[in-house]
């Protein structure tokens with residue numbers, strides 16, 4: 770297991786375009802006993818309701834969504850470029866039928882019983898504040914509809930960042 774140091778969230782040096790958009794991350798939720806993870810490349814961090822927040826977008830079909838909806842917490846583990854293959858694996862296989870983390874050569878770790886990925890270079894622990902389903906009638910640009918041809922809609926999870934850990 771790696772040793773992670775807590776870092777004050779407001780001192781975080783973070784480029785969302787790079788960390789989410791280019792390097793990708795693993796969103797994990799559940800308990801020590803039953804949990805799942807999946808690759809995400811859409812999301813961000815910011816300030817809302819007087820809190821430091823992270824937001825992610827998860828489609829209805831994802832097994833991870835069941836864990837996100839059932840629990841209060843989740844983690845976002847940001848991965849270095851050397852984990853590209855593992856991220857591709859966790860982004861193309863469902864945890865419904867495989868132990869993805871082991872098969873991708875990754876390891877579970879926990880803080881406050883929240884599962885995260887031990888190989889992450891830094892990890893956000895998040896406490897859910899809102900889960901808002903995006904609906905087609907809210908789209909203002911016709912160009913967006915192409916992302917939802919099969920009706921598999923995103924839910925936006927907005928969560929307070931309760932811990933930032935780096936190693």
Ligand SMILES: Cc1cc2nc3c(=O)[nH]c(=O)nc-3n(C[C@H](O)[C@H](O)[C@H](O)COP(=O)(O)O)c2cc1C
Nearest residue numbers: 808809810811827828831832833860861862863864
């Ligand atoms: C690079 C990449 C980025 C992805 N980003 C997202 C995302 O932001 N939201 C989402 O719902 N699915 C995203 N996916 C797809 C899920 O990771 C994929 O469907 C995964 O197999 C779901 O696993 P699960 O069913 O075990 O939860 C992404 C996949 C890849 C490869």
